[in-house]
Amino acid sequence: MLLKIEDLHVEAGGREILGGIDLEIKDGRTCILFGPNGSGKSTLLAAIMGLGHCRITKGRIIYNDADITNMPIDERARLGIGMMMQRPPNLPGVKLKSLVGAVAGECDIVSRANEFRMDKFLDRDINVGFSGGEIKRSELLQLTAQSPQFLLLDEPESGVDLESIGLVGKKVHDLLYGTANCDRDKKKRVSALVITHTGQILDYIGADHAFILIDGKIKCSGRPADLLKDIRERGYKECIQCRMVKM
């Protein structure tokens, strides 16, 4: 098992957001996380990454047999966890080029920024004045430099115009299926947990399994296409009821 979350309770901003999450992701699998706004999806990703605004009050996160519940963020990153944030902070004064260069190690990713249409942004301060689509492409460029083994993607398609969606989709695909950046990335099995509202990203990546998170709890799981169809047709309310009937 790549990721195992046991009875995870998380507080943010002084209130409980996640109230007992159990979730497993097998190595090499791509899982989708559905759920209405405010249900705790981003908090779950942030808790797996270890971001400071999330306080774990109960439960454990096991990654590759290691308990990472209280591990510092950078150590999690070095274990291979990488995250694409939906609303990353501005970093005034820190050039995109400096970060990509520092993260990429021996791989030359900086010179490939044009593939992400980010070559003109290399000397810009990270995220400062970036549009929605530019933020996504910048995140993907950074992740490509980082080359994680497990991807946490928070709404990779949101705020991206129709022209760029193909590029974003392709780059997510490349990250997942190891279209080798350089030697270090060959034959890599990459897994992912992806938040999506529209399911648009599913046009570019295959997904093995999906979860529905409502009010801080996993209420349902199943095949991504089936769940998406249910949500589209009947909304999350029906989804809860359906689950309750089954239970």
Added chain:
Amino acid sequence: MQNGKDVKEALNKKASYGPDIDLDDYKVGTYTPDKVDRLESIPGDVKERMVNVGVMPCGTGRAGTILFNDNGPVHVSSSSDDIELMPIRKAAKIYDLSEYLWKAVPADKDKYTSKTYIEDSDGYFIRVKEGRHVKYPVQTCMIINRNKQMQNVHNIVIVEKDASLEVITGCTTKKHVTESLHVGVSETYIKDGGSLTFTMVHNWSDDTYVRPRSGCIMGKNSKYVNNYVILNPVRSVQSYPVAYLNGEGASVKFNNICLSHDGSEIDTGCRVELNAPRTSAEIISRSITFGGRMIARGKLVGNAPGAKAHLECKGLVLNDGGLTLAIPELESSIADVEMTHEAAVGKIARDQVEYLMMRGLTEEQAVGMIVRGFLEGGIKGLPDDLKRDIDAAIDKANLGS
């Protein structure tokens, strides 16, 4: 106004800012130090101190070099016909300097200017000839050699009409010097259409007191960029240079980068008087306190129509216990001016650090990257040497611990 009697009386006049210093505690440094004929013959440890303040000990890539040890010149060399470079006592024998001496800095300003006036201190004289554009920078270096000594210098830089020049000046103490006082009066004149970039790097011992007194008078459409950098511990620096934009269309930019370590007190900033139409000014200050005291001042005075100016004062506080004080001031005597200021003091945002850690950087690396961005960001055209020094100082400061 500046008669000898007033100036002598000013010997007891405390400065407006900064802790007072008893000048009697220091012996006036020698005016006749040993000469250095060839830069190559400078001892290794002194060379190292020079490099740390941006001065090339071999003079490569420089249009000229002038060195002072204590109060006297020890080396002058120049490879450019476009400039005149010599000690000011020598220049005063050749030229009538009355229109430049004590015109940009009043001699009776305080005890430090008064002392320099009474001592008739030596210093560097740099003049760029009319219309000449000096390709390489001129470098000057002021070194304090002995303990408990006072270094008094009086410098004059003249950029003639339509000429341009870059000056790099480094001030430092020899390694064994602990306690000392540096008093430097600098008067700068940029005539119509002239342009000057002046970069000053300080690297003192941690028990040095520093009292520079600088003024710049600017003509029509002249340009002045002043960079001031202090990265290492010092006892106390207090400086407040003034630029007088007296010619229409003149523009000035002051960039300050200061690190205030535990035990240091840095009180710096500048004042810009926009006295002619369509003049402009920008003051950018970036400071970091590691438990020291840091006072960042800035004052813009708009006295003519169409004046535009901005003041930006940002301070990062990395440790508790010190003091960070930002004092931005805007003053206008007329309606048609546009002056703004922005000041911010605080710690490093946690979400920024975490964002970089998410990419695999350690906390220390993340803080270092943010601090470097903070210091260098917003300041365009910072020389590469200086960036390297800043990086080295940040590495040495052991951040994130």
